[in-house]
Amino acid sequence: MKFNLKANLIWLGIMVAGFVLIDAAEFTGMVNTFIENAMVTVGINIILATGLNLIIGFAGQFSLGHAGFMAIGAYATGIMTQNMATPLGFWLSVAVGVVIAIIAAIIIGVPTLRLRGDYLAIATMGAAEIIRVVINNLKITNGPAGIFNIPQFATWPVVYVIMCITTIMIANFIHSRAGRAVMSVREDEIAASAMGINTTKWKLAAFVFGAATAAIGGSLHASYLQTIAPGDFGIMNSISLLIIVVLGGTGSLTGTVVAAGVLGVIDTVLQNFGTLRMVIYALALILIMVFKPSGLLGRWELSFKRVGTSKKKEVVDQ
Amino acid sequence: MLKVSNLFVNYGGIQAVRDVNFEVNAGEIVTLIGANGAGKSTILKTISGIMRPKSGLITYNDRAIQNDSAAAIVAAGISQVPEGRHIFAGMTVQENLEMGAFIHKGGTDMAGSFEEIFTQFPVLKERRNQDAATLSGGEQQMLAMARALMARPKLLLLDEPSMGLAPIYIQKVFNIIREINAHGTTVLLIEQNAKQALSIADRAYVLASGEIKMSGTGSELLASQQVQETYLGA
Amino acid sequence: MSLLEVNHLTQQFGGLKAVSDVSLTIEDGELIALIGPNGAGKTTLFNMLTGVNVPTSGEIKMATDKGQVLINGKRTDQVAKLGMSRTFQNIRLFAELSVLDNIKIAMTSNTRENFVETMLRLPSFYKKESAIEDEARKLLTDFQLIRYARSTAGSLPYGLQRRVEIVRALATKPRLLFLDEPAAGMNPEETADLTAVISRIQKDYGVTVVLIEHDMSLVMNLAQRIYVLDHGSLIASGTPAEIKQNPAVVAAYLGGEAVAEG
Amino acid sequence: STAANSSKKGNSASGSTMKVGVNLELSGAAAGYGQQMKQGIQLAVSEINAKGGVKVDGKKYKISAVYRDNKSTTSGSASVSAQLANNDKVSAIVGPATTNDATAAIPNITKAAVAQVSPAATDPGYTIDKNGKVQPYAFRACFENNFQGGTAARFANNTLKAKKVAIIADNSTDYGTGLAKAFKKEFSGKVVSTQYFQEGDKDFNAILTSIKNKGFDAIYAPGYYSEIGLIVKQARQMGIKTPIVGSDGMADPKLAKIAGASNATDVYYTTPFSTLTAATDKTVKNFMSAFKKKFHTDAPTFSALAYDSMYMVAKAAEDGKSTNSADIAKAMAKIKNMKGATGTMTIDAKHNPQKSIAIEQMTDGKVVKAYSVK
């Protein structure tokens, strides 16, 4: 184990290189608004879907209400930056969104996380719908017309950096005592509690963490797109995020990142197909799932931990 | 009655059963013994059609059955008591037993079957209307056996029927096996309790790492030095 | 003060008294066997002692550093934190995780990592992590499981899974360990290995062990005292030699042949 | 200034075709409307090209429409607008249909200096930026809500002499709620009840039963024909006989079919596009018959609005004598008295089309009368 300095440095290097690469491409004009748009969407989806994967893939809690928490962040930013159109106002709004999302997640999670499997899915979906309906009927959120002319503070570098930070945070969470506790809940709740793990607490921890990152994603979405409406945060949007998670592989952060990218590419390419767009998308979805049932990467993770250290003699199967 | 030839079975890339040959004649009790992970359960699952062999031939009354569906194999008269009980949770004991007789039309002989089963396993009669999932471990094991008997099989495959049973019940179960065999049911038995298995078996095979290592009559193997050391803990 | 004191414990399921008015004590450092015919209520008793089931009536008291604590009414994880650990009649490993992770998870309640050091990967985080890793590996090495440290727990053969489950329970650093039919499905050779393992847990790790088992060779070899349950009630208790001769036990549980065997 | 000038901002035509982007809801929740609009656009393009194309500064350009689907999502719309403006290098864009999707496209088209004409973004704020200034590249072909809702209110007051109304509005888009709000602001009587429904709802019996005894003289029901048709049907079957007033989302031949001809009586709606005037107005008549010929059905309002949107692009190119997108935007702001299928329009300072509004009356499923309102 030691300090894992090498692995951490490799990761840092990759992130910086990614930034420099995009920056250069943008500078030379290789990346125009369209491609930037696609990349930022992918980045935001990564933020949203890694958080969801934490809840579904690692904690094993089937939540279908991610769009609700996203809405909270988006509206916090949409509303606050109307009156405080400064970077400070933006960051403040992100923080406010996160805090509200955490409170909402606790209110929703404490009672519903007792439910199992699909019952939980329906309850969280219902909770997200309640959030959406309330937003749709409030004055401050401007009802179904939504909020537009939101000032753009979430430029691509901001999204990129936040994406790196939230991904690192989630990865760090998973690869720690907390992550092990959360995964034990997924595997077997009764056994976990017999090991002294307070399953309710850890489920809630993952749920709240995921909700907080969803709120961040929502804030970035609002600020980058400059338009939000209640319709952006419906059941179908939660499902789109679920699709990213499952397609990448539940329980693989690398998979989520890859799937967000792959789907981003598919999505932009399919714009060319007009009315057939969703037909092709649906077929692709079915085929990928049938031929790759555990997702693109299963539970595999990209890791640099063992770079340079000699492999221990251990039986590793599958 | 049952003949297994050159059987190979894999789990993904792992070879669990390698070139296994054996046969069970009508009216016999044949037992397979071997350490954990030797491949015993895999063989039974393959015979009853739950798993597909990689290659090899399984014939039942001179008919190849290795590609038949599990349902067809049960209908042909082969029943299995699976390892790990696999009782139907959420259904009562009575309903579990009814499921056992699924292939039969029901009606008149059903009542008779119940009568018979309940005399063999009086505990089950007491627990008749209890959700099978809440039975104790041993009670579930008995239910699994009783359920297989409800099908009135010609060939009964038993995978560790004594697991988790109190000593007093182990004797009972072996008595029942003898009894149904005497009434004409052929039995293929897997047991960790090798001593008792060998003592009631007509013939036996010893399995290790997916291969048949030894065979002989029950008493021959019981007497074998090697078997005693490895499987009987002597 | 006994380590565990159980008074008039009863568990009622509808019309059925699965455990009825059971009182017993367990002293520190003992190795006790709980036997009885199928459906006698042994597992149900374990479930009440470890907080999985809430007793219908009666009380369970455990001696801890802070004096005697009432156990019933507490959640399983709270009970576990007080120093009671267990295995299950149907193995309940974290099947898709590695053996090593199974052990590390069991160490969760005895370790602390705060949010800041986890997120920022401070040196203190790595120090704690490597301490956990070292300890887990030491345990695995101790029980000849280190070869399988990175294997998926669910893919191991049955006997090894049982062993991993026992070591996992041990990793919570219990004072009291409950084993529910640890030898089920094992052949005599494996049972002999297991006997050694359990005896080491008692002697080398100083853990009090209570086990349910139908394998009389194991029970008679290991147990210092035996409690016998039948139809939910205690029908006998005593040393193995006493129990073997007890006619009620022979009639209800052992049957004729088993006496000779034990 | 027809030649492509790289130093100039915006996109220009190259060769002899001018590309016009179409950013529409072709799948997803609003696909029904998007697909109708696509037909209107197809008709306009084929007509223009049949005449040789748009005549810009003496040279004729054929129009090539680039259709892209935004899935009825804001993010899809933003992405499509960026692709059309940056990759396809279109000279102008028609679409999107809904306010939400249309506002989501504004940042990208503004950056690329490409005008967009939305056939149906009705929120007043769509063409206005945060500081109250007009968005230079956002246009629309439809009425904005305040105008239409206000008109309906005045009609209810003055013509129907209604003292009390009940409002049943579509709550899933800004269209229904915006119109309801505008109506309430302008109406001088009492609103006895305001109820909302969602797009796709089919059962309005509960709402209607609950308002039935509230003693109103008319119902104002802003929304689209698919739901309002059912409201009309169920209200009449329940015995509610009061006039029902709606908005241009109702102006579709399907309305009467959904409601059932006999139920569609005493039904009124505001519309820029009166089938009655079709008899007298040549442009409207042409459009109606051409549409019927091409698609074998009567033209719905959305097709007409989209048809006009495409003509607005063509007109702006001709007026501005340029295929450059920035020039087109400037010229579009100055469009005056353009004859379209939805009336003769002049673009005002806020990029809203000024055109006369009509109110049609239906009896037994047929439009029997058109009131012109000022």
Added chain:
Amino acid sequence: MHTMMQQLINGLSLGSIYALLALGYTMVYGVIKLINFAHGDIYMLGAFWGYYVLRYWHVNFWVALLSAMVVSAFAGMLIEFLAYRPLRHSPRITALITAIGVSYLLENGMSYLYGASPRNFPQVIKQENFHIAGLTVSNIQLLILVVAIVLMVALQLIIKKTKMGKAMRAVAVDPDAAQLMGINPNHVISFTFALGSALAGAAGVLIGLYYNTIDPLMGMTPGIKAFVAAVVGGIGSIPGASVGGFLIGILETATQAVGLSAYKDAAVYVVLIVILLVLPSGIFGKRTKEKV
């Protein structure tokens, strides 16, 4: 009081459609634990089939209803065979995503082929209102209610009285063990899909007749609502699905009746969550606590 009774009638006729749909969800879920997202779209297919045969072949209404049930049953079985069967041994969430894919495919495929705008369903049965004690009930409302109840009872009989019902339960608990009883899980699952889809097809035709409009996306919202109904009733339970369906229908009506129409959907979910918190397995769901 009078208005309340009228609202109850409104709620019941809305609820009977949810109930018919919920039955399909509950059966499929009960057997293979799959939230069959495409179920609402089968209902749409049934409605379109009814539309075509009534409009172009001018068949009798009952023929349309029955043939729509048959066609929907086949569609359901085909979908199961192509999209779900290959995933029988995959994680459940994978099959769920496939179901979502199938749903998208049906919705968008139909929208591509036939356009997304609504069509008018041929009004082959003329609506007439009956006035009983000041309450208004239409013949179509009665028809829907009666057909729904007849189908529900028929279904309950099939499941309780035939071996198939038992086989379905066994496959649900443990498909491998069911095989050892001589049950072919594939047949059972196909049968389940056929039955559930037939009910959805019937609901589609009834809805077409009642509301007069159908469109490719018509299955989306009722589909989700019906699933909620199945969950409220206790998923896997046939009476539960019926009760859940009626409950949701009445609830929606009630929210609108008290003037909270804007919060109609939210109210349904609030009640859903409350019910689940009190009865974590729904109204009729069996709470089987795992024995350890």
